[in-house]
Amino acid sequence: MKKVYFLFLIVFGSILTSSAQQSTLTVEKIMQDPKWMGTFPSNINWGADGKTIYFHYNPEKDPADSLYKITLSDTENIIKVPVEEEEHLLPSSGDFNKAKDLKVYTRNGILFLYDFENGQEQQLLELGERISQPVFLADEDFIAFQATNNVFTYHRSSGKIKKLTNIISGEKPAEKASQLSEKEDWLKSENLELLQVIQEREDKKEKRKAYREATKTPEKFAFYTDKKRLANLSISPNAEYVTFNLITPSKERKNTFVPDYADASGYTTDLDARPKVGDEASKVEMAIYNLEKDTVYFVQTDQLPGIKDLPDYVSDYPEREWEKKNRSVSTSGAYFSRDGQAIVNIRSADNKDRWIALINLEDGTLETLDRQRDEAWIAGPGIGYSFWGGTLGWLPDGKHVYFQSEETGYSHLYLYNVEKGTKTALTEGEYEVFSPMLSRDGKHWYLTTSAVHPGERHFYKMPVMGGKMEKLTSMEGNNQVSLSPDEKHMAILHSYSNRPWELYLKESNTKAKPIQLTAGQSTAFEAYEWRDPQLIHFEAADGAKVPARLYTPAPSAANGAAVIFVHGAGYLQNAHKWWSSYFREYMFHNLLTDLGYTVLDIDYRGSAGYGRDWRTGIYRHMGGKDLSDQVDGAHYLTQQMGIDPERIGIYGGSYGGFITLMALFNEAETFSSGAALRSVTDWAHYNHGYTSNILNEPVNDPIAYRRSSPIYFAEGLEGNLLIAHGMVDVNVHFQDVVRLSQRLIELGKDNWEMAVYPVEDHGFVEPSSWTDEYKRILKLFNDTLLK
Template identity: 65%
Template sequence: MKRKLLFLPLLCIALLQAQAQSTLSVEHIMRDPIWMGTFPSSASWSDDSQTIYFRYNRDKDPTDSLYKLGLSEKGAISKVSWEEMKANERSEEDFNADKSLRVYQVDKKLMLEDMSSLTSSLLIQWPENFNDPKFMANEMEISFTSKSNIYVLNRSTKIVRKVTNISTETKPKDKSKNEDEKVDWLESENLELLGVVKERKEKSKMRRDYRDAYSDSEKEEFTYYTEGKSPVNLQLSPDGNYATFTIYTTSSNKNSIVPDYADASGYTVDLNARSKVGTTPTITEIGIYDLQRDTVYFISSSELPGIKDLPDYVTDYPDKTWEEKERDVAFSSPYFSPNGKKAIINIRSNDNKDRWIASVDLGTGKLTTLDRQRDEAWISGPGIGYSFSGGTMGWLPDSEHIYFQSEESGYSHLYLLNVATGEKKAITSGNYEVFDPFISKDKKSWYLTTSEVNPGERHFYKMPLMGGKMQKLTSMTGNNEVSLSPDEKKLAIIYSYSNKPAELFLQENKVGAKAEQLTAGQSEEFKAYNWRDPQIVRFTAEDGAQVPARIYTPDPAKKNGAAVVFVHGAGYLQNVHKWWSSYFREYMFHNLLTDLGYTVLDIDYRGSAGYGRDWRTGIYRHMGGKDLSDQVDGVKYLVASHGVDPDRVGLYGGSYGGFITLMALFNASNTFKSGAALRSVTDWAHYNHGYTANILNTPEEDPIAYRRSSPIYFAEGLKGNLLMAHGMVDVNVHFQDVVRLSQRFIELGKDNWEMAIYPVEDHGFVEPSSWTDEYKRILKLFNATLLEE
């Protein structure tokens, strides 16, 4: 008999759970995470490579603090004092070519540090705030920026010279073009009648003309006026001949308002939040200041190949006339070669379809395209950068080759390109991705992290600068987040595994070296439970794709035939892996569900990170398409391979996972009997521009994509049992989303839904009481709707 009630009384639920129990409970696992222990993060090194610093919370402070561990005192972890942190503060730092010297600023002082002795000396005390100190190519001069201008200090003479003259004021009118003062009728008549007054006026004009003629005989100092706009990202070429700067022009987009009903004041307070998709993007202009010729000119994108190309989706709108015009672009700051003679720049089209890398003729601002990546979905991927950022990009020491990452092959890899010949080569390749490459201290090698072993593992490698065989330096299965010591002899590794939270390890920088564990943060209470190591599987999707997933299988004696599918958030995120998940609360909840006899499946559906370009863009113009069908195919896999009852499957997730949950209950109601949609997007036209316009373009230009991707248009399809949970001060996915959907349900006469609201919570919940309440409701939903009477 089909159940008509959404929830059963607590007594009935207890009877249903009688056949399977767990030592875990929602109240237990959703407490303040401090109960689990303390786990390190953000490892770094002292300059002498003898001390490891990391974030930790051994002393149960309100938040993580900085701790240290000396290599000569292994195991002796101590908290870093405020005085020590201040003494070692090195903000706005830069090294010379061989890293023997470091320049940095602190408290308006420009300091020079000898890295062999680790002693610092004062170069200058500057009267104003300044930033971005940089060694020039000759290394005897150091540039820095202050009050929208660039200055250069000579280390030998201690003389500082101002090399740019930029003013944010409006440019004065040209004196040579000033017209004689106009006089009205009364003044003209007065000058005719009063001779002395007329004579004084004429003498005054003669004196002014004389002074102007004298001052004009001397060359006026060149000043570039920005007409009220503030130049940012000022930088000087290493040879001192050119400066570049960026001017941003922001549009007056309308921002949203999020009311805070639980403000401490007792009044309802409006929180300013983001604008919505379709807003006018910020315009960037890159100026070049020629210091030899005292002139400023700007880079133009008009000659970029394909700058007028229309996207493929225009064919879906045959009745609309599309204007062929230059697309707006976003520029990164230029990258100067080490010798300062050349520069490159990264350029992104605002419609997200193109990324150009171009060389810049510093004398004219003319661009020559070196590489163009076109993607009819959108440009992205590890190391690719976004908007105003170039991502992984720069020059090799020879000032002839540049490096960058590209998804040209379908996976994000590292490339070299000779700017003179245009020759390009991939120095990594294969069905894996590259993360965070950097050049060694001796400039002969790369260090990089990749997923070459497995999409669910991360390892650290070394490779010759111009490409060659990679040496795998880490060996622990899981995630190896490496910080290389300054002397490049040791690795500090934040390591975790599927069922083991992060710990700090130390390893020699050698192939085959064994990593030594330095911390052991798990509490006795956490270690008392045998946390599962979920199996990674792949099942076949309807289009033949092999979909990765993690599966939690119950003890056969406890198996109840029901299943829960978890949908991770963010869309572009990976959760099928062999390291400790950022979804650690959900991971513990899945252990609880499995104890109770549920089979749990956690899918890296289409759109997830870690599997290359085609997987990343599988949701283009249709969110709730392949990403939803992957969930449905996952259920088919559970039914066929794990004996799950097809009539007893639920799903849940937050943010993007909440969105998929709604789409599943509206459009795949024969597959899912119930679902919990947490902080879910209900209408993509109400989400932000930076994320949504990549995937769905804009609602004005591509309404088809928004109509088929937004749950609110499919609310009439709700058949199963739905729980919605949302924080009222969510400034990411606004509470307005579920309010509007609730009104749709009311108008449609739906009564098989329920909503839980959390007045003090933003998008990511903070309070343990909120986590506990939310997950008690989720468990109650699944127990009431998926377990047999």
């Protein structure tokens, strides 16, 4: 008995010591208004002269950020931009001429031209209607623009305006009916037969009508959009064609409503929200306006290769007859070359195919240049979707189309020679390419990649036809680069794991050193020594190497308990070397580590940054490998870090909340407690765009939904569960946790609680809400993991 008593004293004493660990951080401190951390730059832009960097900043702690600037001649002074100057800055949107010495753009619906040689801005045109989307035509004396859903040209030399299209919103007016009833027709015939003069007058009237029809000027062609919505008007550089998209809203679309119980009116109001997955998506088609023939016809997608292919998952439903028919597709806008050729990005409604095709503008037929097929779903950096083609366009030579593809398993940059029909990879390797852009002279690419490390981003320069990549950034972490107009300087937003974003200046070469321009951290924020979490890999049960961030306490503080954090969004990366968008959670992890916890933050299957196979590892089973990665992470903690297997908690928001529920319902022997924040509980109730990618549609693939939705597994709850949700969440609706709570009540579960936040949407904004939520999370872990 003495030995048992002695052992009890050791264990109990250890727990008391662990519980007594202190931190200079508190939940109240880290969850207060983020202004306490300091001010950090964002939205970097260069002035037209290439000598001034503009950015949003807030050193004066105003209610919102304002525009500030730094000049290259005086990099030590940060100056607040006067309102008058801000209103006349050159916008980032617009179009350059071929020589890049002129830019056309709009401001407040007015057309302007900027001359870079003399630094002068000229107002070209102001109409009663808003002008938008100006572009130079091949004859650069002409500028095309849009107004009233039509395309116009402006002749710079004469100032003349010409309307090119006649597109009218709505339905074509019905012609007046002139048919007579049987009775009326009989009366008229009798009258004309009896009265000769009346008959003669009717004959003359018909002859005059026939003459007018034969001699009148034909009416100008008009295209009516009917009940469809117009989008993506584009004109060919030779002004021979205009392309546009027509969007037909689904008749099956049914929006949901979220009650707002705390509306300022004092009444409960309904917030109009999204439809649920499976509601038929809108139809998007492309039309061609032939300006010479004055007619409109449609791009034909019925001959696309593989248009009738069925997805592999149909084999799981042998009892159902699957009809092989043309699948629905959506088209992007047209991308024109300088000589008037056009390509289009096309995506199948079932998310399995992406085609890049050359458009025959004469008749709307297509020539497929590249087909990307994925039995999971088409995605990845630069791949694009229906309305946006992603990284897609023409080289200046008019012979090569560029695009990104996951053909090798990682998103890389490709060229397609339309004359030779050949495709060439410009980049290759087990890394991904982000935001490639052509240099002003069209001879080089600028691109960001993860070639150094999946958790780093660096900026490169590469010959336009491929070759050696020249690394232009050197700071470890993430480098978000904005090039000066002459491409001689880079304004760099840089951050590291434990250092928020700051602005740097560097010459665009490999030898130059970056100069730090801002230092926005507050004294209070700098006073704490924020941890640089260790980037590790642990082995999953299937042999995969899973990346993660590891926070370890000082040996004297370690309490033998651990918390696993699950990032949200599913397709997102958080085990990286830059300042996390989850900065509140990052600070909370520092607090937990001070208190003796070990914290693991996993880039589980489905996360971004690791290629196609990692991205699609959750296809048709969310809560499969993404959950087993959390379990294998827990095993790593017990086997390698000395964590007590009885004292592991888990938490996360949104997708992280979903995984937390799946963990407590399906892996009760691994996780003692968990906090599920703004969590999806039934994927059949989430949105279409995200969910149909991963799980297809409920009516077509119910197996995927049933095995992926926590509400079906609630009977497995054994540990302690905290559910927290905003009541005006228009993304993951409060209905999700209401239905789950009823399920838990019916199952007789009593080891759970729910905190609701009446004024919060999906992303909390009130410091009081953040504080309340995370005090509850901390209490949950302290009460259940430190026993």
